[in-house]
Amino acid sequence: MITLENITKHFHKGSVNEVLALDSINLNIAEGDFVTVIGSNGAGKSTLLNCIAGGFFPDTGTLTIAKNNVTGWPEHKRASLIARVFQDPLLGTCPDATLEQNMALASLRGKRRGFARGVKAKDRIRFRAELKKLSLGLDERLLDKVGLLSGGQRQALTMLMATMIKPEVLLLDEHIAALDPKTASQILHLTQEIVVSQKLTTLMITHNMKHAISFGNRLIMLHQGRVLFDVQGDAKKNLTVKDLLEQFYKAQGEELAMDSMLLS
């Protein structure tokens, strides 16, 4: 479904601030995979997702999604294949537009927009039914501006909007990190429900190792722009937080060893 071949990305290339954000990444994600992505700050998790979504073009490498070579496709063109939910609940919706306008925008993801009415009467019925499934009482607020909703409500709406048209790939960039624990767990379960029922190919970044283990069928750990650890199926099911931490410290240990070599 998604293939990354030898993807490398430098930021601020040629300046003193040059960072190697993605270091020749090779990754093959099968259709229907629910991949959790972990790694410390600066490991390249968000960069990886952003690279798939088309926020920037890689320096080298090839990216294929659903048999399309999308390496040179701009972000808006990839939108026909990809749906995204951001960490910041404010990024996924338009605050000045109403709920129904936001949903209408999302229901045209990757499609041609013309001179038909933005929100059609038949859409309203469908939107209301979809919102009812969230049981947050949003189905009565189709005409409210989204800016009036709480962060959790907005993120739930964004999840719904992301999957109104079934995407080939769903990218979740720490989409529950900015929410309080109760709301975060609600959104996480909503995510699980949607991903499983629609059999979506999903990449989910998380900082929570327990979530990384208990959700999805595959886990990858990134470190310094490389895939450090990649586990799936039964091996993943038997994974513990302790195993992950060991992997993590092993990587950091190497780093320390290298530092001490340099300094000695």
Added chain:
Amino acid sequence: MTLYAALGAVEQGLVYGIMVIGVYLTFRILDFPDLTVDGSLPLGAAISAVAITSGIDPYLSLLLAACGGFAAGMVTAFLNTKFKILHLLASILTMIALYSINIRIMSGPNVALLGVDTVFDSVINLGVPAHYAGLVVFGGLAACVLIFIIWFLSTEIGQAILATGDNPQMIRSLGVNTDVIIIMGVGLSNALVALSGALVAQNQGAADVGMGIGTIVAGLASVIIGETVFGCTTMARAFIAALLGSIVYRLAIALALGLELGGFRFNPSDLNLITALLVITALITPNLKKRFIKR
């Protein structure tokens, strides 16, 4: 203020109101402060005046003017989106370039429209008294523009324009090329400004290269007055408020110019000062209100 002066102010408010609708589209909807308008208003005037003097139908000349304005706006937006020039700077560059282009179009700093038919003559021929012709034409066209823009922004493309100003990251990830939307939006805005300029030229009987100076300030003043006085809770209301704001602005200017305090009178050259004071008043009123309500 005499009734005659008041009617004149309303007329001015309506014709410049078309420009204000354009300014609202860039300034508030697209979040793109656009100074191109100081150049595209006289551009519209120049195109229309030259077209009419070369025998083209005055209504058709309005369309040509709007197309010229659209092109000017596209240049600004193109510089901003494709070459990443700051929007303010990009629009100033286009504005400066238009000064020379306008003089080229008119082969001089101005073109008089004497003894030729304008859009007003066709209305007068229908039996409308001459001193109401301006009101009828401007009112009719402003209403058409208002209806068009409200319809357009409620279409699928229009909704994408609103979203581009509101949350560009979101609408890009929904498959909209925000560069194209900005180019289209700024183009449309300047088309309206040029249309307004063309009507002003036909009304005052001449196009002049200097007639655009201060357009953006008058536009912003009208937008802010409209928002403060009439509110902007919905998109349709905001655009109606912008048009009404333009009328209030012109009435306030007329009132100020007619003011006589002892031996003191305002000169037309005091207009910029009055505009600045008006905008400041409109901007600080909400703040002052809050403060007084608290106490």
